[in-house]
Amino acid sequence: MTRSTDSKLLLSLTKLIEKPEIKAFQCSLIQTLNDIISADSITLYEMHTLKKLSKAQAEDFLVRVGYDDRLEKDLPAPMRFSDEAQFLMAYERRDVVIEQIGDQENSLFRCIYPILGIKGVTEFLAIDCKKLIKQEQELATRFIGFYRNYLALLNDNQRDHLTGLLNRKSFDDKMMQIIISLGTGSKRNADKAQYCLALFDIDHFKRVNDTYGHLVGDEVLLHFSQCISETFREYDLLFRVGGEEFVAVIRNVNAKTAEFIMERFRHVIEAYHFPQVGHVTVSIGSTFIAPSDLPVTIMDRADKALYYAKEHGRNQSVIFEQLVASGKLQVDITESDIDLF
Numbered sequence: 444m445t446r447s448t449d450s451k452l453l454l455s456l457t458k459l460i461e462k463p464e465i466k467a468f469q470c471s472l473i474q475t476l477n478d479i480i481s482a483d484s485i486t487l488y489e490m491h492t493l494k495k496l497s498k499a500q501a502e503d504f505l506v507r508v509g510y511d512d513r514l515e516k517d518l519p520a521p522m523r524f525s526d527e528a529q530f531l532m533a534y535e536r537r538d539v540v541i542e543q544i545g546d547q548e549n550s551l552f553r554c555i556y557p558i559l560g561i562k563g564v565t566e567f568l569a570i571d572c573k574k575l576i577k578q579e580q581e582l583a584t585r586f587i588g589f590y591r592n593y594l595a596l597l598n599d600n601q602r603d604h605l606t607g608l609l610n611r612k613s614f615d616d617k618m619m620q621i622i623i624s625l626g627t628g629s630k631r632n633a634d635k636a637q638y639c640l641a642l643f644d645i646d647h648f649k650r651v652n653d654t655y656g657h658l659v660g661d662e663v664l665l666h667f668s669q670c671i672s673e674t675f676r677e678y679d680l681l682f683r684v685g686g687e688e689f690v691a692v693i694r695n696v697n698a699k700t701a702e703f704i705m706e707r708f709r710h711v712i713e714a715y716h717f718p719q720v721g722h723v724t725v726s727i728g729s730t731f732i733a734p735s736d737l738p739v740t741i742m743d744r745a746d747k748a749l750y751y752a753k754e755h756g757r758n759q760s761v762i763f764e765q766l767v768a769s770g771k772l773q774v775d776i777t778e779s780d781i782d783l784f
């Protein structure tokens with residue numbers, strides 16, 4: 444390798460780890476590879492087990508990475524994993540699978556690289572190129588190795604160990620990013636993105652621990668987090684912020700949609716059969732994020748709404764701004780000043 448290729452590679456690696464945040468790092472991998480490989484397209488897929496798309500049972504789907512910032516209508520549909528022979532083969536072989544696609548004149552090579560995480564293959568990198576260049580293939584393999592190790596490190600740092608959801612530290616970082624993005628009147632915000640934060644708290648969870656023990660309590664938390672992951676969309680941000688407290692941040696929703704989404708989740712939990720424990724319920728307090736907010740003020744509003752839900756019978760979902768508007772919750776001027784509807 445020449446000195447100039449070396450420094451280009453070093454530059455690419457530096458660029459790759461510039462943003463120590465999982466989603467940004469994933470997007471960075473695609474950009475970096477695009478810079479150094481002569482590919483027609485490079486796509487990263489995450490494997491998700493989704494329930495909502497197939498009514499009867501959960502199924503694995505391949506969800507394209509890099510669309511979390513866009514509006515729902517722009518999202519490509521997830522691919523059913525069992526329909527994708529090349530992905531299945533790469534998954535089984537734990538190695539790259541190369542296939543020639545298209546007709547003679549417009550043929551392309553599609554290389555599917557499986558990416559191994561701690562729970563097995565969790566991602567795939569698909570590279571389409573006109574020519575197979577050995578040096579580039581080796582480069583891609585090395586980059587993926589580096590990507591995998593660094594991703595494991597980020598996951599360890601940013602995810603909750605029990606549930607795999609984003610942890611409290613990630614929550615504070617993400618909140619600051621969202622607030623800053625709302626404050627900067629950039630073109631990307633021309634659609635007036637509205638973020639709604641929902642705080643979930645399992646009702647009478649102490650009883651679960653006291654009756655069945657802490658281990659069963661942990662299992663309930665795990666099932667609860669799976670219900671969150673399956674009910675919300677791939678691009679919603681999902682966190683475990685405390686013992687039995689979870690948060691979802693959803694984008695581009697008005698009060699009516701937020702109300703619908705939270706009610707739907709409340710029903711999912713109400714109907715879910717938790718092994719050994721049976722049924723539990725959840726109380727939900729939501730609020731909208733304003734450019735003038737701080738993470739602590741957002742959480743304070745969500746907490747007040749949640750407290751209201753707990754005080755008024757539990758197993759219900761309420762929105763802070765609606766409680767204030769209807770006079771059910773009294774707050775001081777600075778809080779009631781927020782008008783996002």
Ligand SMILES: Nc1nc2c(ncn2[C@@H]2O[C@H](COP(=O)(O)OP(=O)(O)OP(=O)(O)O)[C@@H](O)[C@H]2O)c(=O)[nH]1
Pocket residue numbers: 644645646647648649650652656657658659660661664685686687753757
């Ligand atoms: N198993 C388990 N329990 C936890 C964990 N973190 C917190 N808890 C328990 O969660 C329970 C929270 O109880 P409380 O906040 O008193 O409220 P609650 O019983 O859920 O009742 P309400 O929220 O008022 O409906 C406590 O018993 C904590 O010990 C955890 O990681 N695992």
